[in-house]
Amino acid sequence: MRVSKKAILAELARVYPDAGPELNFRNPYETLVAVMLSAQCTDKQVNKVTPALFERYPDVEAMAAASVEDVYPMVKSCGFKTKAGNIVEACRLILHRHGGQVPGDMQALTALPGVGQKTANVVLANAFGVPTIAVDTHVFRVSNRLGLANAANVEKTEEQLKAAIPKKDWVAAHHWLIFHGRRVCHSQRPACGSCTLNAMCKAFDAAKKTGLPVPSPKAKKDKPAPKAAKKTETAGA
Numbered sequence: 001m002r003v004s005k006k007a008i009l010a011e012l013a014r015v016y017p018d019a020g021p022e023l024n025f026r027n028p029y030e031t032l033v034a035v036m037l038s039a040q041c042t043d044k045q046v047n048k049v050t051p052a053l054f055e056r057y058p059d060v061e062a063m064a065a066a067s068v069e070d071v072y073p074m075v076k077s078c079g080f081k082t083k084a085g086n087i088v089e090a091c092r093l094i095l096h097r098h099g100g101q102v103p104g105d106m107q108a109l110t111a112l113p114g115v116g117q118k119t120a121n122v123v124l125a126n127a128f129g130v131p132t133i134a135v136d137t138h139v140f141r142v143s144n145r146l147g148l149a150n151a152a153n154v155e156k157t158e159e160q161l162k163a164a165i166p167k168k169d170w171v172a173a174h175h176w177l178i179f180h181g182r183r184v185c186h187s188q189r190p191a192c193g194s195c196t197l198n199a200m201c202k203a204f205d206a207a208k209k210t211g212l213p214v215p216s217p218k219a220k221k222d223k224p225a226p227k228a229a230k231k232t233e234t235a236g237a
Helices: 006-014 028-037 043-056 060-064 068-078 081-098 104-108 117-128 137-146 152-164 169-182 204-210
Strands: none
Touching: 006 081, 006 169, 028 043, 028 081, 043 068, 043 152, 060 081, 068 081, 081 152, 104 117, 104 137, 117 152, 137 152, 137 204, 152 169
8 A cells, every 4th residue: 555644644734733732831841840750641640740740849940959759749640759750850950050941952851860862852842842753652653553654663763754744744743643643543442433544544454454453553672782791800810
């Protein structure tokens, strides 16, 4: 099946004209904290937590001065204590390295604890308007099902999406794909019958031919580099 990426993007734009962030934030600091909390957690749950969190810790300086023991109970419903520790430590580093201003470049963001490329991309796009595509689980699944990408990992998917989508649409396309993944193209039991993209979808076409369910692509993680063997000292060395 030949996939018309242009047609797919046009239909996504038509169906989701108002797609945008579903996390609530008002500035780069709040964006960073909310996105860090959203890892392996729903936006809905994060939005329940952040109003009280931001009231108590309204800026980088306040969070940098916080105790992890005080922050963790406020964000416990969003995940492990590590998240609270990373947020506090990230704010301390931002205060020390960047004068309390969340940095607007990839290298500086990913140097912060708990901030990987996906988190940094979301912050750059939503807090600073930098054209980029953050590949989360929804973007990975939907783009590879539709045929916008054909990749086994997040990095290659991002690379292929940037090649397939006009740069001016990168941020919007990220939100289109997330909206479609949450509303129609679910991980399990996608609503293919009611999907307006099914006639253009590579995975749906393959499923019709084989009679098998539409698969749910899972991103493969790169294997860690092997640890260097420890040197042992010999007697008399």
